[in-house]
Amino acid sequence: MGSVANTDPVLDLVVLGLSSGISVESIDCALCRFRQQNAAGPVSLELLKYGEALLDPEIKKRLMDMALHDFNVPEQVAEINAILGEAFATAGLEFIATNNIDKSTIDFISSHAQATWRIPHPITRQARTSISMNEGVVIAARTGITTVTDFRVGEVAVGQPGASLADFDALLLHHPTKLRACQNISGIGSVCFIPPDIDGELNDNFFSFDTGPGNIYIDAAIHHYTNGAQRYDIDGEIGKRGKVDEEIVDDFISSHPYFQRSIPKSAGRDDFRAVLAHELISKAEDKGLLPEDVVATITRITAQSIVDHYKCFAPSQNIDELFLCGGSAYNPNIVNFIQKNYPSTKIFTLDAAGIPAVAREAINLALRGMDAVVGRTVLTSHGAETRQEQIVGKVSPGDNYEQVMQKVMQFGKGEMLGPIRDLVNVVKGEVIPNKW
Structure with missing residues (x-):
């Protein structure tokens, strides 16, 4: 050393x-x-x-x-x-x-x-x-x-x-027979699809793109409702108590231009600016949503955007295994929604592959x-x-x-x-x- x-x-x-x-x-x-x-x-x-x-x-x-x-x-x-x-x-x-x-x-x-x-x-x-x-x-x-x-x-x-980490995901997770995916849920969400190996070697046809907001808006809502005392929704407890407003979710995803783009694409602060989080909060409060409902709704935006991108761009809907990483990899409100839409997919955190889910980006x-x-x-x-x-x-x-x-x-x-x-x-x- x-x-x-x-x-x-x-x-x-x-x-x-x-x-x-x-x-x-x-x-x-x-x-x-x-x-x-x-x-x-x-x-x-x-x-x-x-x-x-x-x-x-x-x-x-x-x-x-x-x-x-x-x-x-x-x-x-x-x-x-x-x-x-x-x-x-x-x-x-x-x-x-x-x-x-x-x-x-x-x-x-x-x-x-x-x-x-x-x-x-x-x-x-x-x-x-x-x-x-x-x-x-x-x-x-x-x-x-x-x-x-x-x-x-x-x-x-x-x-x-710019700033793709797909090569690390592919090198770490490629498999002889399985279609695997690695979904990062940090500030911005991103996914890498890793097809089965070819002749026992890494298949170069892996690809990645950003799926939209990860936890950037969830964290903003938590900060707003706790006056900064809490940084994120620990174990999804606040969102778990709330009711999702499907109309707000659908309106956000259908109206934001990022979700209309095809791949390859990447997202950043310029696409999902902090002001949008406060607009979502104000819109929800105007409809009479309670704080936990707002958190649940904003969390669903993240989960729905992930699922929608899989349905549009995954190389196959038969995804064998999905590995989650990033701060919201442990949020059950996101994980359960993905599992509901992909019931046959086995979902793990990246820890199962020997890499702490929160450490993936720094390691990469x-x-x-x-x-x-x-x-x-x-x-x-x-x-x-x-x-x-x-x-x-x-x-x-x-x-x-x-x-x-x-x-x-x-x-x-x-x-x-x-x-x-x-x-x-x-x-x-x-x-x-x-x-x-």
Whole structure:
């Protein structure tokens, strides 16, 4: 473990993945170790530590206010970019200290930037682009650890929707005979459909897209009705007590333009702005709905949008297994609705596959950062406008930069490497096969 260079070409890297979703509630920290005997062999993934740090509410407020009102002010963009870099650096250092980790054993940090504004579907005289904020240079300067950030820009540059985690889902969950799906229910919902293997190998026809709001509006309603005392609907208890207003659900889904688009597509804060949550709350209250009814109704919007997208775009309605991840993977009001519509599908949380459901994005970011530093392209989702291979991510050197570069250059021999084709998940020293 660590950054001591050696002449053995075996890859052995320790990466700290830092992630914060669109809800901007917290920063997830996943310390991962990656090993690979040679560039064509399987990559071994081991989650060493996982933790979560709450984000300062004032930072969240500033980011949300900027997205709503002041995004066109360059000063705001520049300042929030630096502030988020400081916040992520602080979260990483606190995670390191709390878990008594020797900082010198971490080769680099891989961090997801906040997708502040995107144009994934440009119209006349627009350019496809994505602006993300979380300055990697600040993280590297504060921690002293080489840092990789800003993966979306590289993906968007070659026609990808940006920030897809489909390759991780496919590598982790592909099966010889089963159609599997991985549904993330964090701020924005997203799904990856993973068809059965071909000739015993990963089927490249996996594909992913965003299904609409995940828990962004549910959390907003909980925050509203508890005056900020509660961050989310714990175990779905509040929504469970309420009655769903089907008219509000149907009106929202039928009137929002995102649900009318075909795939490939991706969603962000620009599609599902925070103001829409308060409009939903006001509309429901005007109809006389109680707080628990409002939460139940908004929760159903998430569940209904997931099911509707499956019915439109799943490669088959015979989905063998569905793996849920993200903060609302444990919300029974969502899970039960999906199960009702797909009664023959076995539904698990991603924990069943050896990955904590809440840690999936931070782990994936660690993997994505490892690819960037080693010089490896990533697998792209089938159905995207292009499947051009691309190394994504921007590297900000830290104090250990030369040591890290020596290590990865010895492994890759200075050449661009092809995508990972086989990922081995190791938990407490044991391989989790996931081929049941």
